[in-house]
Amino acid sequence: MHSHPSNLPWPAIRIASGLIVVVAAMATFSMWWPSLSRWVDATLASQRGADTSDHAEADAHAGHDDDAASLVLSPQAQRNLGLSDEFLRPIELSDYRRSITVPAIIVPKPGRSSIIVSSPLNGVVTHVHAVTGEAVMPGDLLFEVRLTYEDLVETQTAYLKTMSEIAVEDREIERLEEVTRSGAVSGKLLLERRYAKEKLEAFAKSQREALRMHGLSDRQVQEIGENGKLLHNLKIVAPDVDTHEHDDELQLTQISTRQVSFAQPAPTTSQPASDLGVNHDPLVIDDLRIHKGQAITAGETLCALSDYSQLFIEGKAFENDAAAISNATQQGWRVDAVLSNTSPREVVRDLKLVFVSNSIDPQSRTLSLFVELPNEVIRDETNRDGQRFLAWKYRVGQRLELRVPVEQWEQQIVLPVDAVVESGADWFVFLQNGRNFTRVPVHVRYRGQNSVVIANDGSIYPGDVVAMKSAHRMQMAITNQSGGAVDPHAGHNH
Template structure:
C-alpha cells in the first residue's frame, strides 16, 4: 500500500476513534495496528512477524518418537524386482511316495508292538512281532526241511554208488540219483523263495532248513527302492492293537517320509500360458506361508521352481493344478521314547496353506521399498528422507505397488541412490508431520490475538 494512502487511512481511523469514544477503542486500535503492519515487537524493532501457513514438508522426531514408531532407516539403492501375481496353494504329500503301508507278511497274532505312533524309524528297524498262525507257512517250513533232508540222503547215495564196485553192478543208478538231486534242489530253491516272500530273512530260512521252525516273525520297516542313506520314517498311524489277529497283506501301520513334500498350486484357466512360460524359463516362485511353521526360528523367504503342470483342468473348480517340490526341514526332540526312538518335528506339514507369488513382469534397476515406506494423498505419493533428526517428505513416482512392496522410478523422484529413507511407518510420519504443523499454527494464532 502506498505510504500516502496509509497515512490518510490512519488519520481517518484516528478521527473515528476520537468520535467513537473509549468503548470502541480496542477494536479500532487493532485495525489501525494491522493496517500499519505493527505489533509490539515490530513497533520497537521495526521487524515484521510473517508466518508461512503452506503445506508442511517435514517432521522432527525425538529418539523416543523414533523408537515408539519402530522406525527403520536405511540407504536406498536401485535393484531388480519381479512383479508377481498371487495364486493359492497348499502343502501336500508326494502322491504314492510320502506315505507307505506296512503289510503283515503272514497270518498271525500281534504279540509285540516295537514302534509307536510318532516314533522315528529307519529302514530295517523292527516294528512288530507276530505269532505265526498260518498253516501254509508251517507247510512251507516242513516241506523245506523234508526236501533238505532228502537232498542230504541223495548226496550220500551218490557218494556210495560212485565206488567202482557198485557203479559196475548198477550203472543206471547214478543217473537216477543225479536226476533226483536236481529235482530236490529245484524244490528247495522254490521253498526258500516262498519263505523269503513271506518276510523271512536268509538267516531265518537257514534256521528252518536246520529243523528249527519259526513260531514268531518280526516285521521290519521297508527299505526304499532308491536306497537313500538318509531316509527316515515317521510312524504316522498304527492300525492294529496287541492281540489282534491279522491276515497276510493286512496293513499294520502307515509310515511317512516327510523329507520332501509338494506344494500344489491352483491357477485359473486363462493363466495357463503364464505358468508354462514361467516353467519354461525356470523362474522361481516365491512361497508365502499363511500358517505358522512347525519350529522356530520362523522360516525365511522361500523360492522354488515349478516342477510340473497338470495336463487337465479340475472339473469342480475349473482351475489348473501345478506342483513345486518342497524340501522339508526338521528338528529332532531331545526327549526319547521308551524304545530309544527319537521324535521329529517338521517345519512344513501337509495341509499348510500358502500364497504363491508367480513372477509376471521384471523391473530393472528401480528403487524397491516396503509398502509401508510410501504414503499416498490423492494422486500424490511420498516417502520420508532422513536429515538429522528431521524427516523430509518427498514426492515419488510409483511404478507398481502391492501390499508388500512399492517400486519407484529413480529418475522421476526427489530421492537419489544413497539417501537414507524411512522403510516403514510412512503413514504415521505423515500424521505426525501434520499434527506438528497444526500445533505450530495454533500457537501462532494464539500469539497474534492474545493481548
C-alpha cells in the first residue's frame, strides 16, 4: 500500500524542494550564469567609480581651500596695497609697552618760551629796529631811547661833581705833602685835607651804588668818572634766554651793538638755521607795542619775545590713571605724541615725561602731565631788507594725543594693528614668500589701538616676512577668490 505525498512531514518537503532547485540550477547553469556574472561585475565597477569620484571631489575641494588661503600678488598689486619695503620686513622680537591715550595740547614752556622786554628808565623812543614777526638773536638791537629820567641825570651829575672834587683834593694833598716836608705848613692842614678826601670817596661810593641800582654796570660807572660824560642814550637789545651776558648792564651810548635789520646782505633763499651759523635759538617778536617818538616810562612793556625751540605738551589724564602715570615717570619710560591733524598721522616718539602735576583739577577731575617737545625750524627766510622770518614745525595751541606706557612686556612679537585681520574666531597674518602671501592663523595676546602682540607659539617666527598693513583688504581678496570661483561639479551627477 502506497502513502500520499500529502502525508509526508513539512521538513522533508522543504529538503526535497531544495534538492529539486539545486538540480535544476545545475542543469541550466550555462543559460543563466553569464548574465549574472556580467551584472555583478557592472555593479562592482559602478561602486568603485562612485568611491573614486567622492575621493576626487574631496581632493578638489581641499585644493580649493589651499588656494583660498593664499594670494599671488603682482608687484603692481603690492604697490596698490601699500606693501613697500617699509611694510614688508622680517619679524623682530621687541619689548612692548601697553599704553593709555590721553588728549593733550602744546603749551609754552614756563619761564622760557615768553620773554617781556621793558624799559628800565624813562625816555623817548628815537629808533625802532624791529617789526612784528621778525626773528632776532640775543644781543640784536631792538630800540634806541633818549633818556629823560631826571633822577639818573641828577645822580650822574652829582657823581661827576664828586669825582671832580676828589681830583681837586688829590692835587691839594700832593701840594701840601711837599710843603709839609719843607716845614712851611703844619701837618694838621694836610691831615684835614686827607679827611675831606675820604668823605668825598665815601659819598662817591654811595653815588656809584645809586647808579648801579639804576641799571648801570661797574664798567659804565667807571667810564662816567674817567671820561666826564653823561650817558643819555639807551640801547635796548634782545636778551638771551640761557645766559645773562646782556642783562648785567644797560646798553648805553658807548656800547657796541648790531642792528636787527639792514645789518648785512642776507640770502634770499630758504636755509635751515644750522646752515646760517646760528649758535643761539632765535627769538620771535610776537607783540611790538611802541613806535618812534613815543614817551615811555620805567617798567613799561616794549615788546614780547617768544622762544619756540623748546615747548611743553600738556596732557590731561583721568584721575584713576594717576598711579599708572606716576609709575611710568619713575620707570623713566618715554612717551609718544600723535598729531591727529596730519595725513598720514605723524607720531613723535621717545619724548621725555618731565613731571606730573601734584593737584587734580577740581572742575574736570583730570591730572596734568607735561612732556618736553623739541621744536624745529621748517622755514627760515630773510627778505631784501635784512629782516628774518621763521616758521616752526610745532605751534602753541596745537592739539594732539599722548601715548603713555603703563605696562611693559619683554621680547614679544609686536605688529601694527593693520597687519592682522579677524575672521570669526581666528586672527590671521599674511606671510610673504616671493609673490605669494599665505594666510597664517595666529594667537593675538593683546590688541591695542595701534599695535598687536602675537604669541610666539610657532605659527610665525622671528625672521619671517609678513605684510605690516592691508591685511583686511587681502582677506577680502581671499573671500572674493573663494566665493567667486565656478563650481566644477555643478550640473553633474555621480
